[in-house]
Amino acid sequence: MPSEPEGGATTPIPHEHVVFTDLDGIEGVLVDLDTKQYFQLNATASLIWRGLARGAAADQIARELTDEYDVTPEHARRSVDTAIADFIAKRLVTSRRARIAP
Amino acid sequence: MTASPHMPHPSHPAQSSHPSPDYGPRRLTVELTNICNLHCSYCLRDDDALHHQRAHDLPVELFTRIARDARQAMGIEQVTFTGGEPTLHRDFAGILAAVAELSLSCSFVTNGWHFDRVWPLLQAHRRSVTHVSFSLDGATRESHDHWRGRGSFDRVVQAFTRCWAGGFPFKAKVTLRRDTASELERLALFAARMGAAGLSFAHVMPTSAAVEEASALRADERAAAEREIAQLARIFRMPVTLDVGYYNTAPIAPCSPLAGTSGNVDYRGQLTLCCNLSGFRGAQGQSDVVGDLTREPFAAAYERLQRLSAAHAGRRLDALSSLARSGQAADLATGSPCLFCLGTLGKTPWVAPTMKELA
Numbered sequence: 001m002p003s004e005p006e007g008g009a010t011t012p013i014p015h016e017h018v019v020f021t022d023l024d025g026i027e028g029v030l031v032d033l034d035t036k037q038y039f040q041l042n043a044t045a046s047l048i049w050r051g052l053a054r055g056a057a058a059d060q061i062a063r064e065l066t067d068e069y070d071v072t073p074e075h076a077r078r079s080v081d082t083a084i085a086d087f088i089a090k091r092l093v094t095s096r097r098a099r100i101a102p
Numbered sequence: 103m104t105a106s107p108h109m110p111h112p113s114h115p116a117q118s119s120h121p122s123p124d125y126g127p128r129r130l131t132v133e134l135t136n137i138c139n140l141h142c143s144y145c146l147r148d149d150d151a152l153h154h155q156r157a158h159d160l161p162v163e164l165f166t167r168i169a170r171d172a173r174q175a176m177g178i179e180q181v182t183f184t185g186g187e188p189t190l191h192r193d194f195a196g197i198l199a200a201v202a203e204l205s206l207s208c209s210f211v212t213n214g215w216h217f218d219r220v221w222p223l224l225q226a227h228r229r230s231v232t233h234v235s236f237s238l239d240g241a242t243r244e245s246h247d248h249w250r251g252r253g254s255f256d257r258v259v260q261a262f263t264r265c266w267a268g269g270f271p272f273k274a275k276v277t278l279r280r281d282t283a284s285e286l287e288r289l290a291l292f293a294a295r296m297g298a299a300g301l302s303f304a305h306v307m308p309t310s311a312a313v314e315e316a317s318a319l320r321a322d323e324r325a326a327a328e329r330e331i332a333q334l335a336r337i338f339r340m341p342v343t344l345d346v347g348y349y350n351t352a353p354i355a356p357c358s359p360l361a362g363t364s365g366n367v368d369y370r371g372q373l374t375l376c377c378n379l380s381g382f383r384g385a386q387g388q389s390d391v392v393g394d395l396t397r398e399p400f401a402a403a404y405e406r407l408q409r410l411s412a413a414h415a416g417r418r419l420d421a422l423s424s425l426a427r428s429g430q431a432a433d434l435a436t437g438s439p440c441l442f443c444l445g446t447l448g449k450t451p452w453v454a455p456t457m458k459e460l461a
Contacts, residue, residue: 019256021263029263033243036295038266 011057012084012093020049030092039090044069048083052093058084125358129180130172131377133369134191135159140213140250142239144277144317146307148381151369152186160369162196164396168367169204171400176365180232183210184377186369189220198223202230211235211275213250214261221264233271233299236261241285241292248281259296266297273300278344279317283327290334290342300340303331305347307440308450309383321434324349346378347440351422351432356439360415365407371396373403375410378440379449387448418442 014020017033028046030039041049044065051061058080065076087093136151136158145152172178181201188210191197201208207230212220214236224231236258240246246255265272274293276282282289286303293301305324308314319327328348335342355361359376366377368391374380375390392410393403421436435441444450 019259019263021260021267023264023267029267031259031263031296033259036292038263038297040267 010095011055012052012088012095013055014049014053015092015094018092020053022046022050032090032092034091039092044079045083048080049087052084052087123354123361125355125361125363127179128177128363129182129358130169130176130178130364131182131184131366132160132165132168133185133367133377133380134183134188134194134197135186136369136381137190138185138187138213139190139215140187140254142249144249144279144306144309144313146309146378146382147186148383148385151381157190157192158369159191159193160367160371162193162200164371165197166200166204168371168395168400169200169206172365172404173204173206175401175404179206181206181208183208187213187215189216194220195223198227198231202227206230207232209233209235211237212261213237213254214258215254217257217261217264221268224270225268228270233273234261234265235273235275235302238274238276238289238293240282241288245281245285262296262298271299272297273302274298276301276303277306278303278319278327278347279306280319280323281317283319283323286327286330286334290338290340294338294340298340300343301338302343302345304345305438305440307347307378307382308444324434347438349434349437350439351437353419353422355415356418360411360418360439362408362411365404367395370394373400373407375407375414375447376443379443379447382444382449385449390443390447390449414443414446417446
């Protein structure tokens with residue numbers, strides 16, 4: 001079973017310094033207000049971001065990917081993990097625990 | 103809304119004591135509606151009209167007639183929409199369609215709050231809408247939302263993003279106050295990194311003693327800010343301008359309204375001299391209003407606008423000449439064209455006390 005990308009059982013959530021713009025209900029763009037950097041998200045990355053934004057777990061987001069696209073559950077889950085790892089590397093998300101802590 | 107984008111674009115005042123005037127294409131600024139969804143305390147528009155009166159939109163049919171007649175009588179090529187918040191006009195789509203049908207171009211100043219709703223209209227009118235100008239009050243969520251309310255910064259960033267992703271030119275407009283004067287470089291960096299096609303500043307207008315005291319820069323601070331903006335204009339590839347209120351004593355018309363190349367139509371359909379004077383908060387006089395376009399043809403009112411424009415430009419030149427003859431430097435109330443017009447056209451509800459030592 002794939003491991004959670006950060007903080008054990010927690011799924012990261014968007015950093016407060018990141019603004020997401022839903023372009024057309026499918027694709028989206030992130031702005032990192034710290035670096036003033038744009039990140040264009042394709043349809044699947046946007047779906048994953050929206051899931052993180054509403055606090056969904058990685059498994060749940062992966063299920064939404066399999067509902068929407070012709071992809072196996074394993075492949076979907078790997079894609080979610082990869083995307084989350086990328087978001088973490090670029091400091092676009094934070095662990096839920098870290099955000100709630102003062 | 104912040105001050106509107108109608109001022110000329112002379113060479114930057116800090117770059118030359120006698121700027122070459124480039125007043126831009128002949129144009130109208132048009133207030134599409136009186137209402138706004140935000141409550142910016144420094145706004146120059148009358149608070150009652152913005153927030154306490156019923157919504158009054160400029161009818162599409164009236165706008166169409168005015169724009170068509172202005173193209174013929176005045177030779178306008180462009181229209182800049184302001185308000186209130188112009189995107190709150192109930193038939194903004196009809197307004198943009200009218201511009202396109204008249205083969206004019208347009209832009210508008212917006213707070214960006216409703217940009218998602220407006221975006222499809224811009225897509226439909228890409229040829230006639232040259233750009234969008236967004237009011238910006240800070241380079242951070244905290245600084246912008248301090249003036250505009252929670253959520254405003256994210257909305258305007260999302261609007262920037264939509265334009266950037268769609269390749270649609272956008273500009274940022276910043277009111278120059280004490281808080282923004284200390285953030286000029288940061289604001290320019292923010293706008294540039296967001297992909298703005300331009301950044302323009304406008305001095306805050308003296309709408310009350312409270313605004314003056316809390317926000318307006320002293321004369322030396324204004325001069326320093328104007329020098330800094332001129333420096334940024336040299337550094338950034340994106341055009342950085344100071345459009346409203348700057349100190350300019352060159353012996354020529356300092357702006358497009360006084361040069362007679364632009365006019366303003368308010369949401370009631372009145373032709374007025376300048377969008378920065380129109381509906382001014384706390385104003386005593388209405389002498390900038392030259393005609394009611396709901397009752398008379400544009401050409402007749404435009405003749406009066408030209409006379410007012412020439413007379414007022416002459417009045418300011420006389421004031422500058424008189425000071426020069428007596429060996430005095432122009433004070434801010436004369437040296438800033440906007441403050442001169444506010445003072446002499448009965449708009450200023452508050453004048454800071456000054457004392458001059460007489461010879």
